[in-house]
Amino acid sequence: MDEFGLIARYFAPLAGEGAEGLTDDAAELGGMLMTKDVLVEGVHFLKTDPLDLVARKALRVNRSDLIAKGARPETYALGLVWPQDTQESDIAAFSTGLWAEQKECGLALLGGDTTRGAQTVVSVTMFGRPLGPRITRAGGEPGQGLYVTGNIGDGLLGLEAAKGSPSADDEEAMPYRLPSVPSGAEELVARFASASLDVSDGLVADARHMAEASKLRLVIDVDRVPFSAAGMEARRAGRLAELLGGGDDYQTLFLSGAEEKELQQEAHRLGLRLSHIGRAEEGEGVGLLMRGTPWKADIKGYNHFA
Template sequence: MSRPSEDELIARYFAPLATAPGADGLTDDAAVLPAGAGDLVVTKDMLVAGVHFFPDDPPDLVARKALRVNLSDLAAKGARPAGFLLALGLPADWTEAFLEAFTRGLATDIERFGCPLYGGDTVKMPGPVTRPGPLTLSVTAFGRTGRTVRRNGAEPGDLIVVSGTIGDGALGLKARLAEREPSLQPDWLKLLAPEHRAALAGRYLLPEPRTGLADAVSAHASAAMDISDGLAGDLAKLMKVSGVAGQVRLADIPVSAAVRAARDLDTSLVTTMLTGGDDYEILATVPPGALAAFEAAGRAAGVAVAVIGQVTAGDGLAIIDAAGQPLSLGAGRFEHF
């Protein structure tokens, strides 16, 4: 069975996604980004099968997640999506069915987030079909904002806010691992209701970038980042680079029904929830006077926003439990690396 050449592959699967004028239908080596007002924000991630996703994850979800983790970075800087580039390293055993599903997934999110494909590269990973090099993706995403929000602007007195719910991605990864290797299934997962399991796994597979909050972040946040490596570690990082301290009340951290049910089954999961990563929620600090406007923007965008603590002078991050004691999270920071 003959497979398409690189040119045929681009024409068949990727050119239909590249409808922006500057992309020239992917017939050129480079693209022209449209001029626009405000800052041009750029971010780039690399995702590798076996590290950032499972080789047998659904291809459409792999594609969408690769785009979404970058859109999450943009939203946390206050930037709306403007377009992206994709480099794709295909394993030797790639199939057209894979590419069809992969690009179908991309098309869904290109439409949903108004984020056109501008170009990229397609290469073959080395190695025999029996042990091919891993599927590898790199997305570069571009966004526009009137004001880019950095990590380093938090001030004592600011409120610490997060979007959505925390911990679903980290517990979802455990659910996905157990699906693949049932012998490793922990007790809490055996007891968890099927709809909660499915919700957690789904959230791991397909995060929800908070693009709807981008304008509010740009307008109101003093500092912001997206939570990809765990709330505890990411917040500690933001505090450190801002030169401030933070205090968070565990009880105020928003959790989904699925995470609440899992924690009721195993209280030690609180550590996973706070350090496990893959949340792709927005973590921001907001001056008290801007909180009402930020919350209103969240309501308008249909994204929940919760105040979980406050910035203070000094350094360090304390997460206070129901008994008023600071949690000890150990090393406590997930690294994709």
């Protein structure tokens, strides 16, 4: 049974008010939205990744969830497990990373717990202020446009670079070690989105999650999916399916019935790259188009629990 099956079977029946049956990325609590993402050494980051970047990544993957729900991240609680060989300098580096991230986006630490264990675990619970009514994965309508912020596939390419190079300042590894999150996109989502989530398991896998929750079919025009220069190069090298399936991008994917021009103006004001990559229609699942015709590709999502 995979992560989603286990959650549906063993944890969803325990969910209370505001939890949406654990089907969304965030829950309501006293007027705030809450999300929780746990990062484990060797699963979500490499033992060789610099700890200041691990700290920042732990905050970013949680920021990403809140941003995609139309909420502005404000505070967080931190649970830390450190292995026995952890040095005080490691904890100092981690703290420096938290500080840098807090300064960049106005977050503050609310509380937490620190203990010992076999490997480094960073458990973040983050709270954000919703900028409008709650936006979930459901709520999309046929005919709406499908939009994504930033670039897709850089997380996968960054992971490959990080595995090959423990060097802390490897620029190619940065998109994995310190993913770019679309700061400000919570405003776009709150004003314009009908359904939204963050792309963490891979573009196509997460589009499937949204299609299922919204009871729609999502059609993605792969020629419009945004790539960085490194992504374009990988695409030319025949790795398109991998880029569309790779995880750790932490961009916001949403459906909107607004005029694209209005969305682009707002994205420009926020300093965000926004790409109109497809549309919603009646049906189910995700379809891919290449040069206007259906493209068959076996694209799996990244599964941290596998």
